[in-house]
Amino acid sequence: MSRMILRALLCLPVLVAALAAAPSPARADALHVGLVIPQSGQFRLLGDHVREAFQVWDADNPGAFGDIVEGDDGCTPESGVDAAAAMIEAGVDIVVGFLCTESLAAALPILSNEKIPVMTLTVRADIIGEEAARLGWSFFRLAPRAGSEAEIAADAIYRFWADKPFALIEDGAISGRELVEAVRTRLEERSLKPNFVDNYRPGQATQPSLVRRLKAAGVSRVFVGGDRSDLAVIAAEAEHQGVALSFMGGDALHAPEGELPLPDGTMAVLASGVVPGPEAEAARQAFAAHDMIAEGLRIPAYAAAEIIGAAANRSDYGQTNLVDLLTGTPFSTALGPVTFDATGERQEPGFVLAILEDGKFRRLSVDDASRLTGESQ
Template sequence: MSIKPFLLAALVAAFASSALSAPIKIAVVAPEGDALGLLGDQARRGANAAAGDRAELVMLSESCEDGSGPKLADMIKAAGVQAAVGFLCTDSLDGSLAPLSEAKIPVITIGIRAPIPMEDALRHGWPLFRLAPGPQAERERITETIRRYWADKPFALLDDGTITSRDTAEWVRNALETQGLKPTFTDTFRPAQEVQTQLMRRLAKASVTHVFAAADRADMAVIARDAKKAGLPLVFLGGDALNAVDMDAPLESGVLAVTTPDWTEQPDAKAIVEALAATGQSADGYALPAAAAVTIAIDAAEISANSGADLAEALVDTPFDTAIGLVSFTKSHELETNPFTLMRWTGERFEPAVTVE
């Protein structure tokens, strides 16, 4: 059954009067203890804040260990839930999706970006939905940014020689060339260096004005600092890896990054942020994505109850108002809208880049 023919009517009915006889029961799957437990705590905070009296949450721990998926699926099924959200670890999905699909329990992951779980789910028809951006979303936004703002600029593409960095730079280069754009200069630099003097010489010789570097924050900080010291007026662009903490060198003001916005400062997050703050809790990390996942599961259950569609069907092509904005899943169970956006480092934080050189 397709959700499309009755989508609008179902949405109106669902929000006007819920047909649920009892609150939806949702499993919140997140790690406990140690470093990963801190991330799990964020998810649990957000999920609780969003649930209210509209959902009964069952907190389940994911061990993030190889082979843990089947046991986790048994725990989820035994809990008698209608949906499961969270899932910060890829190993939790391996072996769990098939039995959860048989039990008609859709899964909304808030943290897994790896391509293989979604590829497997689509191939087998498993109801896995990804609230985290897909693996190509960042690269697509980087490519779009360069094409939009640097088409008439002499630009360089850099990578640090690691597999991920090189793959990103190569993907962007190929995508740009299909659109008729070629970099003036490409290069691989040595990462984790205290200075990047030789790289500065190569960039100066190439006469570029704009540089995309598939680099982490520490390397970008050194590169941008040394360019400033060398008197090279370069515009630097990086990816989501720049959204991290400073190491030895601080990131220079003005560096651009394709990353996700700070959800806590978005208007749609206000209610959850204030609710958590009232209890002395923060809405950082996975808190708001988890809140969004719970809201989506609740609203989809109401649509399902009013329309007769399966819960998984109600998740497709349906707009949901959440703490991270309007969310809709495509037929491929990915986000309809790319969450990555162009941001600029102010010296203290990333803010939306209103103007771009």
């Protein structure tokens, strides 16, 4: 044995002792989280979902959150101002919630001035993100951006219906009209035009004249910018007249089943939290352990807790501010991968394509896509 090796062996106990005595990497500071959620009224249930999701995650991951402080989101500009002031006084590091555009828009400049970022789970309006980017607000959108709904829909139509005669119809409401127009614009950018464009009166018990117009136009596929109940009426009328039509709609199809069912095979562009994928299984099990089911805002709120918890556990927290930690970092969540860009917008679409089977929507599978692609050839 050489002297060099012998010297190394003799020094090994000293080295081990020194390593054992050396301080371990500093544990990330616990974050103080604010939840601004409806405490009463028609949206109280959604507020309960957010609270429960954070409680479930915190119970299974102790130490990441220093505390969780609640404020009331009354969905008005005044309540937004009041809640922002309460969060500042409570000394929170980040606020999650503000489920309504009015309260969020009022609170954002106040909280941003105090360098407190805000993460919304529900507000989709593109204008909020645009204003946040222009004015430098600390804004993060976990909710899907409104514009991405039309992107997913147009992509699906181009992929599955490009060689089929198809129609775009809408219910005359602002949301339906804007969605259909956005889909139409994106399709025309790809040199694909609908064979028929029309609108209809919503809330009718039957739609005979609309279906006759669809039949006369010779279409076999219909994208509907409207509610679930209206699409169900149109589908029932088409069956009554013997017109074979396949349907697709937007996120408005995520609604309770009405008097008439939607036909199986109906496609819909839905928020990813509505039809969670396999990445949500751990969250489902966590809720089940607390006798809850993964419904409503529980999965999106759980994903928010996962993101904030991951940021809290970053070893360099304390040298880097929270906004920087959240920006550009890929997070694995119950909603799937989430990455916020420099303006706080989620880079992933936030919407997925779903298909109705046995009365329930599920995510479109690879097999479904292959079958639909085959039908379009």
